[in-house]
Amino acid sequence: MERIRHALDAALKASHLIMKYYEGEIEVETKADQSPVTIADKEADELIRKVLEDTGLPILSEEHPIPPHDERLQWEQFWMVDPLDGTKEFIKKNGEFTINIALLENNVPVGGVIAAPASNIVYFGESGYGSFKSELSPETENLNDIFKNVTPLQPEDFKNDDTLKVAVSRSHLDDTTVKYIEKLKKDYDVDTTSAGSAIKIGLLAEGKAHIYPRFSPCMEWDIAAGFGIVNQLDFQFISTENQKKLNFNKKDLHVNGFIALKDKKFL
Structure with a gap:
């Protein structure tokens, strides 16, 4: 897990x-895409x-020019980075923002780190090692402290008599998502939790949510780190466009x- 240790170090410093x-006081600018x-x-x-950069791997980041596809x-x-996911939540000061760092191999996220600085929580995982959560403190300064407080993650599978727990976006809850949840309610007792940024993927990893639907657009760096974490826990991210x-x-x-x-019965 040496590569993910670099990502944890980066996330801790950035936190x-x-x-x-x-x-x-937070000063806000508007980017070309109005975000x-x-x-x-x-x-x-x-x-x-x-x-x-010490890893020698290329870095693809939201706040840096994107290299040509070729x-x-x-x-x-390579690394895929969102240095502050949930900027709107950061500006609102509701604490629901994260740092997302994903490790990709052959264009598939195989590891990731999601740090939630305001909550003093970090999720991380890598293929072959599993997925983990560590609770920090504002004074946490080094990786040893992260690994001292680590908890392996292995959420239980949904059973038909369980309450179906659904994580939804706080800032991007649209009509299509609402209709999807209403459809689920015809067959299951449904409980929804709203959260910002990649915290919703952390809820999946902890077993606090069974499903995270998002029908509105986002960017790959919003979810790649989470994919790299919960993919170790048998979660899949299925496109709403082609069901793949x-x-x-x-x-x-x-x-x-x-x-x-x-x-996939919930698709």
Whole structure:
């Protein structure tokens, strides 16, 4: 798990940096796509890139120019980074933002780190090692502290008499998602939990949610780290466009909807 240790180190350092801005006044700019960005996004990106550069692997990040697709297709292994996922939640100061770092091999996420700085939680995993959660403190400074408080994750499968727990987006809950949940309610007792950023994927990893549907667009870096974590736990990310597993490192990095689940009967 040496490569994921680099990602954990990067996420820990970025967490401390982001929280310094979170505790003060947040200045917001608007990007070309009309999404918000802050200095915390930009500086966290630079810090994470600096740490990951030691691995020698290419880095694809939301806050950095995207290399041409032909070049990216030559990458056998690379990092995919969202230095501050949930910028809207960060600006609202509701604590529901994360740092997402994914490791991809042959365009498939095989490992990932999701750090939730305001909650002092980090999820991580890698193919062949499993998936884990560690509860930190604001004073956590090194990787040894992360591994001292680690808990292996192995959520139980859904049973038909269970309450079906569904994680939904706090900022992107659309009519299609509402209709999907109403359809589920015809056959199951359904409980929904709203959360921002990749925290919803953390809920899957902990067994606090069975399904995470998202019918509105997002970007690959929003979910790649989570894919790399919960894929170890038998979850799949199924495209709402073609009912197939999501592909990564596409020419267009948009994802036009997915459902994360274990059991395809919920599609």
